[in-house]
Amino acid sequence: MSSLPLAYNQIDIQRGMTTSSTAIFVPFTTQELFQPDKEALYYGLNALSNNLIMVDRKKLKNPNGLILGTPGSGKSFSAKREIANAFLVTDDDVIISDPESEYSPLVERFGGQVIKISPTSSQFINPMDINMNYSDDDNPVALKADFILSLCELIVGGKEGLQPIEKTVIDRCIHKIYQKYFENPVPENMPLLEDLYNALLAQEESEAKHVATALEIYVHGSLNVFNHRTNVDITNRLVCYDIKDLGKQLKKIGMLVVQDQVWGRVTENRSAGKSTRYYMDEMHLLLRDEQTAAYTVEIWKRFRKWGGIPTGITQNVKDLLASKEVENIFGATR
CATH class of the missing domain: 3.40.50.300 (P-loop containing nucleotide triphosphate hydrolases)
Structure with missing residues (x-):
């Protein structure tokens, strides 16, 4: 009687089913990406179902x-x-x-x-621009120093990039030139690339002179486009x-x-x-x-x-x- 198409089951047997087992009974073959949010943007069509793909990236995991x-x-x-x-x-x-x-x-x-x-x-x-919220810690100059080191790495060039001593003198000069700005954070006190160049020339190490010489074309030379406010x-x-x-x-x-x-x-x-x-x-x-x-x-x-x-x-x-x-x-x- 239970096997007949009468929708009447006389056999009292129950068992749990996993998600994959249950999915067999679901008559859908595609997975949709559709977020009905106010700020969801159109990203194309689902290749299988031809439905819209609408996503708010701010609500995704990444x-x-x-x-x-x-x-x-x-x-x-x-x-x-x-x-x-x-x-x-x-x-x-x-x-x-x-x-x-x-x-x-x-x-x-x-x-x-x-x-x-x-x-x-x-x-x-101005590549030297900085603001008080530049970093989430108490020392925004540390993150700015990371950027300026990357910039100097590109400028100095070479297979090995900046040497440890060169990184040290650049970091020392960076903290020195930003000290005046943070004491009085007005636009006129914002450092320029020229300030870093002059600070490097004032150091005693020969490595500082080497970096300053590489910077010269970007400060006083024909490529000085980044030496302005x-x-x-x-x-x-x-x-x-x-x-x-x-x-x-x-x-x-x-x-x-x-x-x-x-x-x-x-x-x-x-x-x-x-x-x-x-x-x-x-x-x-x-x-x-x-x-x-x-x-x-x-x-x-x-x-x-x-x-x-x-x-x-x-x-x-x-x-x-x-x-x-x-x-x-x-x-x-x-």
């Missing part, structure tokens, strides 16, 4: 993002679509590092600030740093300086309870050198903690996966 693809596959368009959605749907600040001058028309259309940085430009950002509106809700015209010699330095500017913005927004979205094109360039890769990883980890939502955009998957730091950034294995 908000970091990566856009990978071959040339011409639509990486930049995908990033622009997400930027436009984020600007219109959320109240988040959006900052873009643009090595190929692709995002300027979109930013200008939305009334954002395009900062064009080149050796002949009249727009400047910031004179642009970096407080706009949508900011694009156009570094296309920096050339091969300065591009990596420019990307590192922009990343530090973004970190300063993230720290200010954290105090205001606001999120910051950062889009970095050609991010693999910063993962090639050990020092810049280490600083990039440190900043990306802090972004997650401080309300930042960074997105890397790259076609050079080989360089990206070759970096041992990629696991630390995205929480994924190679």
Whole structure:
């Protein structure tokens, strides 16, 4: 009687079923990613069900993002679509590092600030900029010193980078030049790269003179674009740093300086309870050198903690996966 299709079971037998066993009776074959939140953004269609993929990255376990693809596959368009959605749907600040001058028309259309940085430009950002919230401990200069060491590593170059003595004298000079600013934190007292150069020349060690000589072209020479006070509106809700015209010699330095500017913005927004979205094109360039890769990883980890939502955009998957730091950034294995 129990085996007949009468829906009448005379056999009193019960047993527990595991999730996988129960799933056999569920008539669905696809897994959906759809968050019906006010700030959820469109990320495409589910390949099996053709349903929308709507996600609020701030509510995911890890908000970091990566856009990978071959040339011409639509990486930049995908990033622009997400930027436009984020600007219109959320109240988040959006900052873009643009090595190929692709995002300027979109930013200008939305009334954002395009900062064009080149050796002949009249727009400047100061790599020595710092604020009182720059770090979550009592010594913001320590994290700034890490950035300046990365910058000097790029400038000095060489296979082995900075030597221990060189790092020591740079760190000593950094604390010295920021002392005046923190005693009276007004814009006029913000240090410049020239202040670091002069402080290095005043040291007795020959290693300090070596680093100062390498810095000279960036202070008094033809590449002095980063030896000026910031004179642009970096407080706009949508900011694009156009570094296309920096050339091969300065591009990596420019990307590192922009990343530090973004970190300063993230720290200010954290105090205001606001999120910051950062889009970095050609991010693999910063993962090639050990020092810049280490600083990039440190900043990306802090972004997650401080309300930042960074997105890397790259076609050079080989360089990206070759970096041992990629696991630390995205929480994924190679």
